[in-house]
Amino acid sequence: MQTLRLKVDATDLDSETSRQAIARAAQILRGGGTVAFPTETVYGLGANALDAEAVQKIFVAKERPSWDPLIVHISERTMLERVAAEVTAETRRVVDQLSRAFWPGPLTILLPRGAEIPALVTAGLEKVAVRMPAHPVTRALLLEAGVPIAAPSANRFGRISPTTAEHVAEDLNTRIDAILDGGETTYGVESTVVDVQEQACVILRAGVITFEQLGSVSQRDVRFHNQPDAAEAGKAAPAPGMGERHYAPQARLVLVEGVWPGGVELAMMDAVNRLEEEGEVVGAMAVGGFMGALTALRKKEFDMRGFTMGYNAVHVYPWGSGEKPEELAKKLYAGLRWLDAAGVTAIVCPLPEPAGIGVAIRDRLTRAAQRSP
Numbered sequence: 041m042q043t044l045r046l047k048v049d050a051t052d053l054d055s056e057t058s059r060q061a062i063a064r065a066a067q068i069l070r071g072g073g074t075v076a077f078p079t080e081t082v083y084g085l086g087a088n089a090l091d092a093e094a095v096q097k098i099f100v101a102k103e104r105p106s107w108d109p110l111i112v113h114i115s116e117r118t119m120l121e122r123v124a125a126e127v128t129a130e131t132r133r134v135v136d137q138l139s140r141a142f143w144p145g146p147l148t149i150l151l152p153r154g155a156e157i158p159a160l161v162t163a164g165l166e167k168v169a170v171r172m173p174a175h176p177v178t179r180a181l182l183l184e185a186g187v188p189i190a191a192p193s194a195n196r197f198g199r200i201s202p203t204t205a206e207h208v209a210e211d212l213n214t215r216i217d218a219i220l221d222g223g224e225t226t227y228g229v230e231s232t233v234v235d236v237q238e239q240a241c242v243i244l245r246a247g248v249i250t251f252e253q254l255g256s257v258s259q260r261d262v263r264f265h266n267q268p269d270a271a272e273a274g275k276a277a278p279a280p281g282m283g284e285r286h287y288a289p290q291a292r293l294v295l296v297e298g299v300w301p302g303g304v305e306l307a308m309m310d311a312v313n314r315l316e317e318e319g320e321v322v323g324a325m326a327v328g329g330f331m332g333a334l335t336a337l338r339k340k341e342f343d344m345r346g347f348t349m350g351y352n353a354v355h356v357y358p359w360g361s362g363e364k365p366e367e368l369a370k371k372l373y374a375g376l377r378w379l380d381a382a383g384v385t386a387i388v389c390p391l392p393e394p395a396g397i398g399v400a401i402r403d404r405l406t407r408a409a410q411r412s413p
């Protein structure tokens with residue numbers, strides 16, 4: 041299958057090129073095809089959510105198991121009635137509050153599945169995950185297509201989510217009908233998935249919208265379900281599609297906990313040295329003063345032992361500043377992909393502090409570091 045590349049300028053949707061690209065992508069979606077497109081979180085791989093045959097193509101292209109349900113993307117509130125069924129008055133109240141505060145945006149809400157949504161979309165579950173994206177290109181595409189779009193992240197199953205059209209092509213070229221290239225995504229990690237239950241809001245996947253934000257808007261108890269990082273890890277049953285290795289680079293991922301800033305660089309150096317001794321080609325997701333620490337410490341070894349040391353053979357990806365977790369989120373997946381492409385066999389990566397969007401980054405890294413079953 042030939043994968044069409046469609047360029048769209050997110051800052052100029054009225055240009056002739058942008059309009060044609062959106063129109064073509066929408067036409068493919070309406071015709072039952074698959075299109076990858078940018079959102080504010082990561083790129084999604086979309087198909088008409090009302091067309092089971094079209095949705096099936098997503099599972100085939102991604103090699104995604106049929107037990108892992110998809111998120112349905114909508115352009116406006118009226119579409120909600122098409123995709124979701126009735127809820128109790130109390131649930132409705134909380135859903136209204138959350139959607140008013142965070143839609144359009146990176147929040148996915150679980151609701152009873154509407155009759156028009158094929159069971160394939162939710163992997164047979166009673167509830168459907170719904171999100172109204174904020175990215176101008178996604179909104180334009182949804183409006184033009186006129187149907188709800190089922191879309192998981194546009195990567196092969198278990199791999200790293202894509203934040204550029206190039207990343208999508210690496211995983212899915214020749215497997216899908218088109219890629220709508222609207223540049224780099226905004227946040228770099230996925231939406232928060234929340235289940236609004238009678239008593240509490242349960243976060244099934246940490247994401248851009250934080251625990252604190254959900255609590256202050258809903259005025260309810262908020263808790264995490266089966267975060268591998270949480271104290272309760274291992275006690276609860278996994279949410280669908282969330283228990284296994286995910287978001288993973290090809291290289292072995294070694295996570296480092298440290299005191300930010302300062303202490304983390306030293307913990308990273310320890311890990312780098314240990315892995316090199318084990319014969320690994322090492323890459324590092326560098327934060328703050330890591331480059332300085334690496335250069336200084338290697339310089340000392342170099343002076344002492346001379347050329348026999350594998351001096352500075354570490355592949356370093358400049359990840360960002362530990363004080364700016366938003367920056368770390370944005371570059372997380374690009375960095376892991378970059379180090380994979382550099383041919384490293386092990387990646388040393390520090391875990392950001394578990395606050396705000398740092399919770400989502402830790403969640404992804406912890407899943408990515410799990411060994412294959």
Ligand code: TXA
Nearest residue numbers: 081083084109110111167168169192193230231280281
């Ligand atoms: O930011 C995002 O959410 C991106 C963009 C494209 O919107 N989408 C995304 O989709 O990350 P995906 O399929 O890669 O991840 C969605 C997660 C999956 O782990 C899936 O198991 C969970 O949401 N999920 C979807 N529907 C669900 C349901 N009905 N019940 C429980 N979990 C569900």
Ligand code: MG
Nearest residue numbers: 192193194201
């Ligand atoms: Mg995904």
